[in-house]
Amino acid sequence: MIDQRIFENLQTKIDEESTVRDELHEIVHTLARRGRSTQAILSRAHSTPADQLKPVLDDVTKEILAQKEEVARLKAVADQHPFYKYNGLWTRELQNLVASIELTAWLGGLQEHKGPSSTSFMTIEDVGKFLDIPVNLKEQDAFHLTIEEYLLALIAMVEELARLAVNSVTLGDYTRPMQIGNFVKELFAGFQLLNLKNDILRKRSDGIKYSVKKIEDVVYDLSLRNLVPKDNSSA
């Protein structure tokens, strides 16, 4: 005899879960839409000379702050459920946001949120503090930014910087590729310390070396033609 209540109970559980999922999905959807507009504004940096970046950075900061509010909304809902059960729903958008934050900070925005650390990028703690969310929680089951998400965001930033190196030259800026080169090489050295397994992080971080190569090619072209600004020739 098969007790049909077993299936009825399953259906109830599935329905409960769908409700949670839908609720989270709606927030993530908004976050994604705002994320696209953040990235659209940020991509203007590719065609804006460094000394005229200020308005772009101001606009981006506004969008990022709007996204921050969505993250707060997400956190409020997600905190009521097991973190890793639903993490997959928002991880992509959170990564994109962190990548935008990092790039903005590198370009000179969001300076007041950078920690006192000597790094040229925002550490995971800086990002957590800025977004007002915990990072790398290991015991407590609550919403947070994971190390993997943070590292994936850094990789996304590196890819964007490789593009920026090329576009800076087009704009006649020969200094920035050097700075990008130095910075990315340091990050690359950091990534090489990691023992990566066959996962998404491994796949994405394998891509860094292509970004490094792209940037090095630019630096090489500039050095070959003696276009490297003297005060930065150490690059």
Add this chain to the structure above:
Amino acid sequence: MGTKRSWEGQPLELYPQDTIMAEAESESAPSAPSAPSILSIFENFRDELDEHHDRRERIIKKSRDITALSKKIIFALQRVRATNQPLPPKIAQENQTRFNQIHELFEAVVPEQLGINGWRYQRQISAGIQEFIEALSFDHYLRTQTLITHAECSARIPSQILVSEEDYLMGLYDLTGEMMRFAVLSLSSGNASAIQAAENTASESEKSTVASSQGGIVVDLRAMRAGFEALSLPPRHYMFRDMAKKMDVMQNSVEKVERAAYGIVVRGSERPSGWTPDLSGAVEVASY
């Protein structure tokens, strides 16, 4: 001497503006960081990730062991020939040992799955849990001819370990395969009691010798199929990815047993003793 030109064809010089830009840059983009700082940050990340990977692998290993033991339990249970009765002592004893071993394995996983890590490594332990539920539900079905409930499954696993609805559901899907194999094996070995069970549905029209007091496997499988098919899942639900495939296998299993029952009803009366129905087609059993 040629003139360097920008891509727009303008003669290119190092404008004084460049130095201004460089200044602006060095203001906006923070100065080069001290190397050890980045490295120490990443060393910290490395340790964290190593810990994560190690734990993940330990869990996968345990999960595989649980799967292997569960499969052995299922094989042993396929040697049983009757439902709704206590299991033969030898098989019961063998399986008890295996259930105990599985329990120990689960206990060993508990410290890895505390708190937030329960869901973090859910996917790693899930295969083991699903196979265990398959074994557990098959054992339960043979003894009582009823389905084990989700709560009963959870009770057999340390409480700290999550038994998700998905695992339970997937275990039940696999159970249909085992039930099919059980029914078919019983038929082909000419065992009376299982045939009675299979025949039960048709027993009104066919003056069957037996009216089994319990519903037969065919009836149960049909009811399960109806139950599975009635479940409505949200589209693109990541947890039920391989559901479509399981659904297919399950429907096939049910049909196979239905055909076997049909074969007995149609040809049963003219069946010489020792005749077994033709069950052409390979017997497929879902084994994940």
